[in-house]
Structure formats: C-alpha cells, structure tokens
Amino acid sequence: MSSDISNSGHKPDGSAKQKAPPVSQPKFWNDPKKRSLLFQVLLLSILGFVFYTIIDNTLTNLEQRGITTGFDFLSREAGFGIAMSLIDYTEASSYGMTFIVGLLNTILIAVLGIIAATILGFILGVARLSDNWLVAKFSALYIEVFRNIPLLLQIFFWYYAVLRTLPQPRQSIEFFGSFINNRGFIFPAPVPEAGFGWVTFGFFAAIVASWLIARWARKRQELTGQQFPVALTTIGLIIGVPLVLFLFSGMPLGLDHPELKGFNFKGGITVIPELIALWLALSIYTAAFIAETVRAGILAVSHGQTEAATALGMSKAKTLRLIVIPQALRVVIPPLTSQYLNLTKNSSLATAIGYPDLVNVFAGTTLNQTGQAIEVISMTMAVYLALSLMTSFFMNWYNARIQLSER
Amino acid sequence: MSHSQATDKMMVELRDLNKWYGEFHVLKNINLEVKQGEKIVICGPSGSGKSTMIRCINHLEEHQKGDIIVNGIPLNEDIKNIEAIRKEVGMVFQHFNLFPHLTVLENCVLAPIWVKKMPRKQAEAEAMELLERVKIPDQALKYPGQLSGGQQQRVAIARSLCMNPDVMLFDEPTSALDPEMIKEVLDVMIELATEGMTMLCVTHEMGFAKTVADRVIFMDGGQIVEENEPHEFFNNPQHERTQLFLSQILQH
Ligand SMILES: Nc1ncnc2c1ncn2[C@@H]1O[C@H](COP(=O)(O)OP(=O)(O)OP(=O)(O)O)[C@@H](O)[C@H]1O
Ligand SMILES: [Mg+2]
Numbered sequence: 001m002s003s004d005i006s007n008s009g010h011k012p013d014g015s016a017k018q019k020a021p022p023v024s025q026p027k028f029w030n031d032p033k034k035r036s037l038l039f040q041v042l043l044l045s046i047l048g049f050v051f052y053t054i055i056d057n058t059l060t061n062l063e064q065r066g067i068t069t070g071f072d073f074l075s076r077e078a079g080f081g082i083a084m085s086l087i088d089y090t091e092a093s094s095y096g097m098t099f100i101v102g103l104l105n106t107i108l109i110a111v112l113g114i115i116a117a118t119i120l121g122f123i124l125g126v127a128r129l130s131d132n133w134l135v136a137k138f139s140a141l142y143i144e145v146f147r148n149i150p151l152l153l154q155i156f157f158w159y160y161a162v163l164r165t166l167p168q169p170r171q172s173i174e175f176f177g178s179f180i181n182n183r184g185f186i187f188p189a190p191v192p193e194a195g196f197g198w199v200t201f202g203f204f205a206a207i208v209a210s211w212l213i214a215r216w217a218r219k220r221q222e223l224t225g226q227q228f229p230v231a232l233t234t235i236g237l238i239i240g241v242p243l244v245l246f247l248f249s250g251m252p253l254g255l256d257h258p259e260l261k262g263f264n265f266k267g268g269i270t271v272i273p274e275l276i277a278l279w280l281a282l283s284i285y286t287a288a289f290i291a292e293t294v295r296a297g298i299l300a301v302s303h304g305q306t307e308a309a310t311a312l313g314m315s316k317a318k319t320l321r322l323i324v325i326p327q328a329l330r331v332v333i334p335p336l337t338s339q340y341l342n343l344t345k346n347s348s349l350a351t352a353i354g355y356p357d358l359v360n361v362f363a364g365t366t367l368n369q370t371g372q373a374i375e376v377i378s379m380t381m382a383v384y385l386a387l388s389l390m391t392s393f394f395m396n397w398y399n400a401r402i403q404l405s406e407r
Numbered sequence: 408m409s410h411s412q413a414t415d416k417m418m419v420e421l422r423d424l425n426k427w428y429g430e431f432h433v434l435k436n437i438n439l440e441v442k443q444g445e446k447i448v449i450c451g452p453s454g455s456g457k458s459t460m461i462r463c464i465n466h467l468e469e470h471q472k473g474d475i476i477v478n479g480i481p482l483n484e485d486i487k488n489i490e491a492i493r494k495e496v497g498m499v500f501q502h503f504n505l506f507p508h509l510t511v512l513e514n515c516v517l518a519p520i521w522v523k524k525m526p527r528k529q530a531e532a533e534a535m536e537l538l539e540r541v542k543i544p545d546q547a548l549k550y551p552g553q554l555s556g557g558q559q560q561r562v563a564i565a566r567s568l569c570m571n572p573d574v575m576l577f578d579e580p581t582s583a584l585d586p587e588m589i590k591e592v593l594d595v596m597i598e599l600a601t602e603g604m605t606m607l608c609v610t611h612e613m614g615f616a617k618t619v620a621d622r623v624i625f626m627d628g629g630q631i632v633e634e635n636e637p638h639e640f641f642n643n644p645q646h647e648r649t650q651l652f653l654s655q656i657l658q659h
Contacts, residue, residue: 222527308504312518313493
C-alpha cells in the first residue's frame with residue numbers, strides 16, 4: 001500500500017497494478033467469507049424446501065378432508081360460551097370475537113401478574129437481605145419453596161386445593177355484601193348515579209394537584225432545603241378529595257348487590273376462581289424469581305457504596321433509595337424483562353384449569369371446532385411474539401434511559 | 408516539621424476500646440486522645456487493626472467495650488448520637504467509594520441536601536468552592552468513571568468536606584493510587600492540615616507523616632505499641648517491633 005502511494009505521483013493506476021506482486025487467490029471453498037455465504041444459502045434453501053413441503057402437504061390434506069383454508073372462518077358464528085369476558089360476548093358472536101376475548105383475558109392475567117409479582121418480588125428481595133433474622137429467613141424460605149415447585153402444580157394447588165374446596169354458593173362466606181364461594185369472588189357492582197361526575201372530577205383534579213405539589217416541593221427543597229412528605233400528601237389527596245366530594249354530593253353511587261337466585265348469584269361482579277388461582281400462582285411463583293434478581297442486583301452494588309453513604313450521615317432508607325436501588329436497577333432490568341416474558345408465556349398454563357385465555361379459547365375450542373390449525377396456531381403464536389417483543393422494547397427503552405443517566 | 412495547631416479542646420477520645428470479631432480480639436485496650444487541630448498518623452503492619460480502629464470512631468464498626476467520645480458526644484446505642492457524630496466526622500476511603508451513577512457535583516451535594524436539608528443552590532455553591540480547593544472545578548459535571556484515580560480521591564475528599572466536618576478520617580487514601588497521582592492527593596491533605604483540620608490518617612506515606620503529623624502511632628496485634636512525635640518516632644524508635652516495621656517500609 002505504502003509503495004503504491006509513493007509511486008502514484010508519477011505513474012497512472014494501471015502501471016501500479018502491474019507492479020503489484022501477484023496475490024494468490026484462495027480456492028473458492030477455502031475463502032471463509034464465500035464459504036459462510038455458501039452455507040447460508042444452502043441452509044435457507046433447505047429450510048424453504050422443508051416449509052414448502054409441510055405447508056403444501058397440509059393444504060392438500062385439509063382439502064381432501066374438506067376443510068377450507070383462509071381467514072373467512074373468523075366471521076362465522078362461534079356458537080360456544082366463554083366463562084369470562086371483558087367485552088360483550090355471546091354464543092352468537094363470531095370466531096373473530098373469541099380471538100379478541102381470549103387475547104384480552106391473556107393480557108389481563110399478564111398485566112395483573114406482572115404488577116403483583118414485581119411488588120412482591122421487590123419486597124422479598126430487599127427482605128432477604130434484611131438485618132432482621134426472622135424477616136431474612138422467611139424471605140429465603142419463601143423463595144426456595146415457590147421457586148422449586150413446578151408452576152402447574154402450584155396452579156392446581158390454588159385451584160383445586162384452595163378455591164374449589166370453598167363452600168357452595170348457598171353457604172358462601174359473606175362480608176360487606178360480598179361473597180366468596182367455589183364459584184369465585186362476587187362483590188357488588190358500583191352503579192354511578194347523577195352527580196357521580198363530581199367524584200370522577202375530584203379524582204382527576206387530585207392527580208393534577210399532586211403533580212403540582214410534587215413540583216412545588218422539589219422547587220422548594222432546591223431553594224430552601226426543606227423537605228415535604230410528597231408521597232403521603234399524594235395518597236391523601238387522591239383518596240381524600242374524591243371521598244369528600246362523594247359524601248357531600250349525597251353518595252351518588254348505587255350498588256348492584258349480588259343475590260342468590262337458585263344455585264348461583266345474579267348481579268354484582270364475579271371474579272372467577274380460575275382467574276384468582278392463575279393470578280395467585282403466577283404472581284407468587286414469578287415473585288420468587290424476581291426476588292432473586294433483586295437480591296443479586298443489590299449485592300452487585302459494592303459494600304463501599306453503603307459505607308460511604310453511611311459515613312456521610314445518610315439513613316438506611318435514604319441510602320437504599322438514593323444510592324443502592326438506582327445502581328441495582330441497572331443489573332436487575334435485563335433479568336426482570338425475561339421474568340416478565342416468562343410470566344406472560346406461562347399464563348398459557350391457564351388451559352389446565354380452564355381459565356379462558358387465548359390458548360384455551362382460541363387455540364383450543366375455536367381450533368377444535370374449525371379445524372383450521374395453521375391459521376389459528378399462527379395467529380396465536382403471532383400474539384405471543386408481539387407481546388414479548390413489546391415487553392422487550394419497553395424494557396430496553398427503560399434500560400437505555402437509566403443507563404444514559406449514568407454516563 | 409509543623410508547629411502544632413492543637414487547641415485544648417478534646418475532639419476524639421478512645422478509652423479502653425476493645426473489639427472482637429467473634430473469638431478474634433482485634434482491638435485491645437486502645438487509649439487515644441486527639442485534640443482539636445491535631446494531626447495523627449497511624450501506621451502498622453497489615454491486619455494490626457488500624458482500619459478497624461478508625462472505623463469505630465464513626466460507628467462503621469461496632470465496639471464491644473470501652474468509650475468513644477467525639478466532640479463531647481458519647482457514641483452509644485442512641486441513634487441520635489450516632490447520627491450527630493457522623494455529621495461531625497468525615498471519612499475518606501482507600502477505594503474512593505464515589506457514587507458512580509451521580510456526577511461529581513451531585514456526589515458532593517447529595518448529603519448536604521438530604522442530611523443537612525440545605526437548599527440546592529447553596530449546596531452547589533459550597534461544593535464548587537471545595538472542588539476549587541481540591542483543584543478540579545472543571546470536572547464538576549463529569550461522572551466518577553471518567554476521572555483518574557487521583558482526581559477521584561480528591562473528589563472524595565471534597566465530598567466529605569461538603570458536610571463541614573470537625574474531624575477527618577483517612578484510611579490509606581493513597582495506597583490504591585499510581586505513584587504519579589499520590590502527590591496530588593497528599594498536597595490536598597497537607598493543605599487541609601495547614602488549615603487546622605483535625606485529622607486521623609492511616610497511611611504509610613512517611614514523608615507526609617514527617618511534614619504534618621503531630622504524633623505518629625504504631626499499631627501491632629490490635630494494640631497501640633508506640634506513640635511519639637514524628638522526629639523521635641522515625642529517628643529513635645523505642646520498640647523492637649517498631650524498628651522492624653520502619654526498617655521494612657523504609658527499604659521501599
Ligand atoms: N469483618 C471482619 N470479620 C472478621 N475479621 C475481620 C473483619 N474485618 C477485619 N478483620 C480482621 O481484623 C484484623 C484487623 O483488620 P484491619 O482491617 O483493621 O487491619 P488493618 O490494620 O487496617 O490492615 P491493612 O493494612 O491490611 O488495611 C485483621 O486480622 C482482619 O483479618
Ligand atoms: Mg486497613
């Protein structure tokens with residue numbers, strides 16, 4: 001190269017090339033780049049061929065058995081009932097609706113599970129490192145027990161051993177107009193009456209006010225150093241303001257009380273035992289794993305950090321909040337993401353106890369009735385893939401944000 | 408040789424201090440009195456209990472027997488006393504222990520804001536003044552990971568000084584530093600000493616000891632073996648163990 005440059009002043013490109021010593025070209029299959037390209041092309045062709053054969057084969061089979069293909073089935077009437085639906089659904093609804101109902105039920109259990117598992121997991125993870133012997137040992141025991149029992153067994157436990165052994169509807173456990181029995185948890189449904197708008201308004205006004213107060217408190221601390229109990233005020237406002245408005249506007253909220261009619265309850269809102277069992281099992285199981293990642297994250301923050309904060313006179317709580325947790329989060333977020341993904345995917349164990357999630361309703365009943373396996377299974381897989389990708393993207397974004405504020 | 412700036416006011420008192428790690432007796436009947444403005448250098452072989460002793464003073468380690476009194480406040484179970492003492496005692500560690508997720512300036516203002524409840528403006532102004540004193544005001548907005556070891560240790564000193572302490576504890580502040588950075592940190596410490604700060608330094612920098620110390624303390628096996636003013640200590644050590652130790656470190 002360097003000799004080329006020194007020559008280039010005098011000679012045109014052509015002659016420089018002539019002078020270059022002949023480079024021996026490696027044989028085609030000995031050049032690593034070409035070789036890897038060749039292998040990739042080969043692999044792709046094989047994969048393509050395999051998929052083509054499978055799909056072609058299936059289509060032929062389906063045709064022979066007289067099963068139509070395509071997505072037309074989605075608009076046909078489903079003709080079966082679903083135990084729990086967040087939207088209006090009847091037997092007369094379409095197969096497309098069964099997909100939506102199942103999807104919403106899956107999202108519901110995933111979101112409820114993630115919230116509960118995160119709160120429980122963080123508490124347990126911090127507790128595991130507590131100076132209090134009893135607290136630390138209890139947390140350790142919890143983690144060891146629930147991490148090591150298969151999830152399906154835990155779901156069965158909550159469902160069959162706990163919830164299904166509750167009394168019949170006629171012997172329901174009753175409190176404050178709510179009922180617990182082996183058909184689930186039934187409580188009065190709130191029915192807003194005229195004037196309830198004030199309460200809703202008060203609720204949102206309280207949120208805005210809390211936000212303003214938090215801003216004011218931060219400003220004031222910067223200027224005068226005085227601290228303000230923002231968290232307590234926020235809780236007080238958000239609960240207090242709507243409550244006061246509610247009382248002053250004459251309690252404009254009717255209740256649709258559940259009543260025992262025949263063998264079951266009519267009215268009110270019913271949370272089916274399948275949902276409760278699945279939610280308990282998923283949250284309790286995943287919390288054990290989250291607790292471990294939280295513990296690992298906290299341990300990854302060197303002891304010197306806590307010592308430096310302590311030597312500066314900071315309390316334990318402030319050290320945890322301002323020094324340890326922000327640093328631990330960097331370590332915790334990636335494994336936390338995979339726990340969230342696990343929980344979402346594990347929620348498909350719903351089928352085992354009959355919670356009507358996507359797999360149970362759509363990849364189960366709908367698939368059985370229509371026989372359109374390819375369409376149903378690919379739609380279901382696409383949903384899980386999309387949910388996982390969305391969770392990953394969100395957590396990656398959050399991770400990038402907290403990493404950025406470091407450096 | 409420095410002329411002593413010590414006043415009559417007692418700043419740190421250790422009386423019959425004893426500490427055990429399980430069965431292991433780390434500190435044995437330590438008695439030490441440090442007056443306001445005095446500079447004490449503590450040396451001794453590894454494992455002799457130097458760190459443990461000064462870490463007892465701000466209760467990073469718990470002692471089992473004896474009394475510790477800092478600026479008239481007895482160190483006992485009372486959490487209020489412990490907090491009060493920690494506000495008066497600054498500490499600099501061997502490995503700096505800066506908070507890596509906060510900028511240099513944020514490192515410095517964190518404790519004044521959250522512990523002393525100082526307005527941020529004022530805390531930042533005071534922190535900038537101190538960063539100027541340790542000669543790195545231009546690094547204020549960088550993160551600790553972007554600084555050299557010497558710079559980090561100077562930030563750590565500034566961070567402690569931000570709490571306006573009456574006593575400073577140093578635990579081998581230069582022993583994790585490359586040789587060319589030791590001087591910049593020692594210079595800051597010498598300046599601090601000339602300004603009259605009460606200092607307890609665990610260090611093997613004998614040059615520093617000769618320049619600023621009012622007394623040098625030699626520890627071995629959890630006891631204070633010898634205590635003298637620096638000239639006597641280095642030129643005329645009384646105990647055999649002190650002589651052996653000095654001959655070993657002066658070889659380097
Ligand atoms: N947490 C602990 N548990 C048990 N033993 C400890 C603990 N910390 C220190 N020790 C022991 O106490 C003794 C004194 O330790 P210390 O750290 O005070 O020594 P040092 O004089 O500072 O030594 P160095 O020069 O190596 O820093 C050592 O023998 C050490 O092994
Ligand atoms: Mg030490």
